[in-house]
Amino acid sequence: MKCWNLSHHYTYMDSELTSPPVVSALRESFGDRKPPDITRKITACVACRKQKVKCHMREGQVPCSRCKKRGLPCSVNRSLQTLLEEDVTWKGAIQRKMRRLEETVAAMAAKIDFPELQVNEANLEHREHSIGPTVEAITTNPGIGTSLPLGQTSGPKESRNLPQTWQVIEDPPGGPASIPASCVSENGRAGHSNNPPDSRRPDLISTGLISLRQALTLFETYHLRLDHFLYRILGDHISLDSVRIASPLLTAAVCTVGALHCRSLGHLFGTCFSEYKGLVVSQTFSRHVGDDDIRGLCIGAFWLHELSWALIGNAVRIASEINLHSGIYKALKGDRDGYLRARLYYLVYVCDHHFSIAYGRPPMSREGSIIDSASQLLETEHATEDDARLISQVKEWSILGRVFDTFGVDVDTSIAPQALPQLRRYSIYLDTWFADWNEQFKANQNVGNYPQKGVGFHFHFAKLYLCSHAFRGIAASTDMARWMSPELEDIANTGVLSAMSILRVIVEDHEFRSFLNGLPLYFDTMLAFAVVFLLKVATKFANVIRIDTAKILALVTNTVAVLSEITQEMHGEHLLVVISGGLKRLLERCQMPMPDSHETMLQPSLEEHSTALDVSWIENMASFDFQTHFPHLDEWWLHYNTSMGLPGRSTLS
Template sequence: MSKRPNDDTDHDSGRRPQAPRPARTRACVECKRHKIRCESVAGEQKCAKCLRSGVDCVPYNMTQRLQDEDALWKANATSELTLLRAAVQRLLRHNQLPDLAAQSEPSPAVAPSPSNVVSISPANVVSENGISTTMVVPPMDMTRENSVERDVGQESGLVPAPMSSLYDLTRIRNLRSIRWKPNFTCMDEDFIAQGIISAEEAEDLFSRYMENNHQLLWAGVMFSHSTLEAVRQNSTLLTAAVLAVAALHTPGRNDALQKCYNIFVSLAYSTCLSRVHSLDDVRALGLAAFYLSNLSWKLSGLAVRNAVEMNIHQSYQKLMRGHMDQRDNVRLWYALYVCEHQCSIAYGRPPLIHEDTAIKNIERFLDSPHANPGDIRLCAQVDLFKILTEAYMAYGSDPEHPLTEPDFQQLRMFNFAIEQWRLSWQPRSGDSPVIGSYPSKGLVLYYHFARFQLNSLALRALPAPSAASSESLSYDRREAANIAISAATSTLTLIFEEPDLRRALPGVPIFTHTMVAFCATFLLKMAKTWGGVAQAASPEWTTEPLGLGLNFNIGQVLSLSRRSANLLARVAESLNEKHLTRHIVAGIRDLLKHFDVPETPLSTMNQATQLTHAIGTRAIDPVNGDGGLGDGGVDMMNMYDLIGSYGFGFDETYFGQAALSDFDSWPTS
């Protein structure tokens, strides 16, 4: 086989070199996408395919593509981080927490390392209604202040408080006293700005609070702002408290009350362990404690603890040293004293605030040209609760501990102190152009109630009387019991006879409403437990039952109780359906049903006969065995237990267990 002759004679002597290949063109993005050959066109920047399609001819470059995608991702991440930061900042302000810049930062003297980084992990929390929620628990902050060097000249003194001394030594942040939150404009981000409550509705509720409640709390001690805008700029918590109280005193505002209540409770939860507060936050907690019956005990204690941590209890000493800007702080401390003692007495529990320098020197506080009528009314309340607290410490609140005969000598001293209190303060409580004679008449109301509460202790833990064996009470015990009966009767009668008291009744704190309920309940229980024995032992009707010596008229008791229920029912018409007053009315009327006495006027003898029959025949119910109360009523033992109890029994059953259930069932998120 012969080879094909080579036409190229120039390379006969050797191997012919390969022709050079043209430069390989990298396909553009468009051709790469369609998987076709990318053909260049002479004199054009675009390839043939891109020219025909009319699109940009972009060279395909994997490295450039990765760079572009990375830049795009970073831009998106930066945008999202900015949004997240703004959202977190908004949540912090909404919950009255410090800004992000104020959060714990690593000390400049310590370089951040993996051992210094502590993650924030969620913790499961089970609420009262059994619903499991998740909250983020911040790490325990043991970082030091930025200035770690101790200045001996600026330390807290030679004999400081132990924890203050520990802080001086270690400079650990969370050992400091609570920090005051600087005022900042938060109204642009509060619940009104978010539209949860419209601005028009908020203004209307604020106006109602200023008109109906503001002056009744000692001429505005608990609220120092005159406009809604001012309070919104200073404290979202106080804004929510004021609007919730206003909605609670306005019929038909269930939706607004629900929203404001939820917001307030949510913010109050966040303040429990927060270390940054303002005076308005403390005022918000105290204000809500006066009016929200289901939260009063918790809120009053929280308000006191926050105020003490902010050193409000030392404001009186500063005022006496010439710092006139401390007068409002002293007023706030006095108001918290009254609030906390009202709640303590209502539950029969020991108070948190004791008689300190400020409480002992209220006269010196009033001896100033800056004292106003509200200060006089406030200090009168402080002086009264000093007496009642001393009595609590002397007698306690154990319902099974009766007073002994030697105890009545001290009881007379307390009665004398209350008489002196009225003689001292009533002439100083002048009429007000806004609330009329309520300052002086309200003082008389508290006078009667204090006498009733103290002297009702004479009946505490006595054996239940019976028709078969009724032992005579001692003279001292009978005297105190008669004072209690007279004072309870006077409390109810005074409200009926004083128009300014009746006009103020819708806007007063729940303590006053409970005074009426407690007096009416006490008298009805006396009629049930003691009146039946007296009528069974006496062949004829008498206002002073034989063998007991109690000045007790059952017909008058039933009449006063009905009038009290009817009066409170009229008051409840001007209040929200969630207000405690409606449940008080239902509770009193439920107790009245168990006497089976018609309301039509009868002669004294006929009424006495019917009352004797009603009380005597319903002593034991053959079906229920509960004194005829049955069907969710208060049984005989419960009715007797609360006679002579130092506390009102806010959490007891004489309201038919309905008083607080509405609020307890509300969601708080």
């Protein structure tokens, strides 16, 4: 009978403790699938076992009836085997849940094309070891979890190696004449292609930062007006939905710049700007960037002064990495994708030069066959008038790039006499450029007569930059009145005339004034330069070149008044708002109450203040950096000195 009871007991145990796979694997590691003898189920609490009395527990749950009646602590000691099996069972359940969760997240990431959410297999293996052994690990390595030394793994798994994206290409394009690094490269353009047209990644609309209605208004503000100042950066994207599918970064850029120029939704600028910055940061080291992300970077660079230099630097890097410049070869053969990529490279080129040459920085985008072939793009079937406007800019900045390479940024050294012929040649190049493009463009339904008027404005900007070189080194001369030769004086006067032409357009052309709340940062920067350049010449160098000081100051006064009026309607974060305030304070410091004679009394006042107006940087834009000194513009306006670094305390307080 006793033997029968024992057999019945084991039968009961096997039926009650139906072992999960991980428990069975653990038992097999000890050489037997059935529980060892020491694992007989304990059904008596510690107190009853100690008194050797029968223990009555309802459904095996403590406390038993005796301990409950007597108020004694009731607990059941479990065997080591039971504890180990329960631990393994728990770990197996957790691993299965984690695996299902990670597979779900991976499926979602693949669906929305969000590679940052893809499961890292190496990290997954580390987590599995940190939680406990898997079923497979237990069955193949019986000692795991109990006897493996620290740091020892269960063996390599080929399936868990990270995917190798680099390879040696046996037959690169071009054969023996191929580009050297093309034989060791990534698989195709992995990580740099545009997203599939049916994918949509989260953006500031889907995440609830702004509503769809607000986004549509901001998109229309940008698409129907601002984008036409810059030759249609959006390209074929003519709807908000198309932009959202293309790139969250592009969507954020459009909404941010739109909010900067939209009175009704200007309060959204901070929200959009923060989201845009976050996307730029996350994109910096991403391997999934493409043409539309470059568009988003360019839009931000053209209009967002705090980020422009960093944005265009990133855009140039990516454009070079994905060989955007090679699109011209396919474009000239009639390929539309090649055409779109070529014109995008030209946009990057122009944007790069906007924020390099005028700031004394060498451009990052290079000259070459794509720049030499720019005019040929206009002969393709896909070319539009917007492309002609873009190519005109490429041609102008190619000239100014050569000016930068020839004369550098040493504003303390005067132009050598033997270099004057080259400076005149560059002046002739700019005159020819103006003659070629001045009558090319007609009125645009989105931006009026800006295409034609913009050519003249860019021309005077370029001439002012070039001719300001005539003033280099003049501050170091002991006799400034005799220092400038007649030829150099002629160049200097040309610069003064160009600066005055810029201000006359602002004062007299009502239509052009309406463009100021929309034109890119380069216009704001060069407009400020033109004003300060004229003030500098009128206050310190009126005896060096023949100018009408009173006429210049009257023009500057009218310009500052117009800018003050215009900027009242602009967003507070617009660069021109701060420039307008800085120019107004600068003019106030230069002037004094005028008695009977405007001309006779103003000049001595200006000469009196000339020693305090330390703006020696004005001889050239090389040392002028709005990006660095913008937050302290008020103090910096008058006191920036290239030889002293950061501005000091005002002496006119």
